[in-house]
Amino acid sequence: MKRTETMLIGFAVACVFAATAHAQEVPGVSKAAEDKTVNLCSTCHGPHGISTSPEFPILAAQQKEYLVNQLHAFRERSRSEKDAHDFMWGIAGGLDDAMISQIAIFYSAQPPAPGRAGGDPAQIASGKKLFDQGSPDRGIPACASCHGDHAAGMGLFPRLAGQHAKYVAKQLNYIQSLVRAAPVMHGIVKDLAPAEIEALAAYVQSL
Amino acid sequence: MSVDRAAMVAKVATMVMLFMGIGNADAVPAYARQTGQECVACHVSFPELTPYGRYFKLTGYTIGKAAFSDGKFHHVPLAVMAEASITHTQNNHAVDPDTGERVSVNQRNNGLVFCCASLFLAGKATDWLGAFIQWSYDNLATTADGTLGGHSSSDNMDIRAVGQYSPPGAAEPEWIYGATLHNNPTVQDVWNSTPAFSFPFTASPLASTPAAATLIDGGLEEQVAGLGGYVFWKKSLYAEVSFYRTADGAFSILRQGQDFHTDGGVAALKGYNPYWRLAYSHDWGPNSVMVGTYGLVADRYPSNFDTSTPTDRFRDVAVDAQYQYITDPHTFTAQATYIDEKQSYNASYPVTLATGAGIGAGPTPANATDTLRTFKAKATYYRDRKYGASLGYFSTVGSADAGLYGTDADGNARKPDSNGYIVELDYLPIQYVRLMLQYTGYGKFDGASKNYDGTGRNAHDNNTLFFDVWVAF
Numbered sequence A: 001m002k003r004t005e006t007m008l009i010g011f012a013v014a015c016v017f018a019a020t021a022h023a024q025e026v027p028g029v030s031k032a033a034e035d036k037t038v039n040l041c042s043t044c045h046g047p048h049g050i051s052t053s054p055e056f057p058i059l060a061a062q063q064k065e066y067l068v069n070q071l072h073a074f075r076e077r078s079r080s081e082k083d084a085h086d087f088m089w090g091i092a093g094g095l096d097d098a099m100i101s102q103i104a105i106f107y108s109a110q111p112p113a114p115g116r117a118g119g120d121p122a123q124i125a126s127g128k129k130l131f132d133q134g135s136p137d138r139g140i141p142a143c144a145s146c147h148g149d150h151a152a153g154m155g156l157f158p159r160l161a162g163q164h165a166k167y168v169a170k171q172l173n174y175i176q177s178l179v180r181a182a183p184v185m186h187g188i189v190k191d192l193a194p195a196e197i198e199a200l201a202a203y204v205q206s207l
Numbered sequence B: 001m002s003v004d005r006a007a008m009v010a011k012v013a014t015m016v017m018l019f020m021g022i023g024n025a026d027a028v029p030a031y032a033r034q035t036g037q038e039c040v041a042c043h044v045s046f047p048e049l050t051p052y053g054r055y056f057k058l059t060g061y062t063i064g065k066a067a068f069s070d071g072k073f074h075h076v077p078l079a080v081m082a083e084a085s086i087t088h089t090q091n092n093h094a095v096d097p098d099t100g101e102r103v104s105v106n107q108r109n110n111g112l113v114f115c116c117a118s119l120f121l122a123g124k125a126t127d128w129l130g131a132f133i134q135w136s137y138d139n140l141a142t143t144a145d146g147t148l149g150g151h152s153s154s155d156n157m158d159i160r161a162v163g164q165y166s167p168p169g170a171a172e173p174e175w176i177y178g179a180t181l182h183n184n185p186t187v188q189d190v191w192n193s194t195p196a197f198s199f200p201f202t203a204s205p206l207a208s209t210p211a212a213a214t215l216i217d218g219g220l221e222e223q224v225a226g227l228g229g230y231v232f233w234k235k236s237l238y239a240e241v242s243f244y245r246t247a248d249g250a251f252s253i254l255r256q257g258q259d260f261h262t263d264g265g266v267a268a269l270k271g272y273n274p275y276w277r278l279a280y281s282h283d284w285g286p287n288s289v290m291v292g293t294y295g296l297v298a299d300r301y302p303s304n305f306d307t308s309t310p311t312d313r314f315r316d317v318a319v320d321a322q323y324q325y326i327t328d329p330h331t332f333t334a335q336a337t338y339i340d341e342k343q344s345y346n347a348s349y350p351v352t353l354a355t356g357a358g359i360g361a362g363p364t365p366a367n368a369t370d371t372l373r374t375f376k377a378k379a380t381y382y383r384d385r386k387y388g389a390s391l392g393y394f395s396t397v398g399s400a401d402a403g404l405y406g407t408d409a410d411g412n413a414r415k416p417d418s419n420g421y422i423v424e425l426d427y428l429p430i431q432y433v434r435l436m437l438q439y440t441g442y443g444k445f446d447g448a449s450k451n452y453d454g455t456g457r458n459a460h461d462n463n464t465l466f467f468d469v470w471v472a473f
Helices: A002-015 A031-045 A064-075 A082-093 A097-108 A121-133 A165-176 A183-189 A194-206 B003-022 B030-035 B051-058 B215-219 B249-255 B348-355
Strands: B043-045 B078-089 B093-095 B102-104 B112-126 B129-138 B151-165 B175-182 B224-233 B237-246 B273-284 B287-300 B312-326 B330-344 B369-383 B387-398 B418-427 B433-444 B464-472
Touching: A031 A082, A031 A097, A031 B051, A064 A082, A064 A097, A082 B030, A121 A194, A165 A183, A165 A194, B030 B078, B030 B112, B043 B369, B051 B175, B151 B249, B215 B287, B215 B312, B215 B330, B224 B249, B224 B273, B237 B287
Parallel strands: none
Antiparallel strands: B078 B112, B078 B464, B093 B102, B112 B129, B129 B151, B151 B175, B175 B224, B224 B237, B237 B273, B273 B287, B287 B312, B312 B330, B330 B369, B369 B387, B387 B418, B418 B433, B433 B464
């Protein structure tokens, strides 16, 4: 029995190592930051920042400045919709400025998620029209004017291309109802109808 | 520590923690304080785990900050759970088969009872070490003379040392590995289809329940020490081997408060008894599915007072599956397991055959070998993680054995068969309070639908309506 006991303890000791992980190298990103994305962020946001669950946003190829801005907002608890509160306050609360910056660089350098054109082509077409042209008679500018013709985003304006439609629609609803504080965006989307939000979301997911 | 003193400590600790919780708006259980995340990150509804909750457990409860780290005190690594309930037994009047006296099945039928409270020491110790340690006070513990009396004891415990490895280029943890010391087979498992954390997640502490259950389905809980190692590869393939031994000597803290001073009060195992677990998991979109197998081969002394005798062997082989669909606002989850147990009474049968009595308080089988097979399944829907409904089915069938289960009026050996269903409604007004209405209906109970005990009591007489308030801080 002593031998069994020794083997078990030996096995247990053999299992005890500090966490080690080696992600792919991204210039300007420390190993600690890459490990954080591999061992923690990927649990919800997926490998390379491409989540499969529509409840969690895709981060791959997201704008670095936007990611930094949002992680700060989670950490400072100024972005406070339910999912931010339930999941991200805790995660971002443990990140310092340098780690936030490096995580943002890491995800901004990942290849984007491919577009997924599910659903009704007519809905996607109407979403494209609204995205490209806005609704001038209602004073709604084209989404493309800030987010880019292909919704790739720019700086603080997030990439929307390939994002889960459910996530995009949810955020537009949060912004519209002032649950998520985004004053400029609120002014733009406040008059969008639910069907228009769904169409926009379906369109950007398809890109 | 005496039982009374331990109970008093548990009561005082409970009250202190309750006041701490009430006075602090951020007062949620220890892991939530550690991670800064809410219960819904890890639980569909407690204790059922989400994929992230499984990851949290497999990585040894080490996500977040340790209670004491960087020279600072961050949070209290303690949590408290308590339950109060009302149980209605359909027919509370029974006849004692031995004395013929009329007795109450449920001593507090239709009365409000404070059932139990638990104190948890739970959380991260270092980046590679974490624990889930539960100590419970049972206000309705039954003493040897059959009366109710408060009692505290060790409950579920799981201490883990963990690590992760990913080769260059990996985008997710390729290897999560760890060692676990725990005190209940399957308490270390992360899927809610295995017995320790399976449905029903809580049930009436007062209602009668079927007598027969497989050894792995609660037969060793809080009585054994489990030492094991596991790997989880590419978030898809899980493999574990653990060994169970009697929780005595250096491991006795794992069964403190259990009734090891009584013959038959706890299980005593010979040596280290193997347990295995293999599971394949796959997540896609908001879906997560798992199929797996687990099992245990245990050599048990018939009497925990006499380890000089031969042993009876229990071989449990099980398959299980789980499906989860988790979105906002809808979640749907389902679990099922089938456990096949072969009981080889290598010690008890020859002695019973020769003497008419077992070894000490051990079993008195009329057969050299018996079988017991259990099937359990449940499905749950939640909206907004707040309003839930579950439907469960359970069935146990086994060999007829007059020595274990007695004989019917015609002198035929009885079977241990029981089956029934559970309907449960849940409402969580806030994430750490659950109001539950649970109805359990029996088709068979301890071998028969009608007159299962020879005094005219029927299976459906044990149907139970259970209202429970379950609070965790």
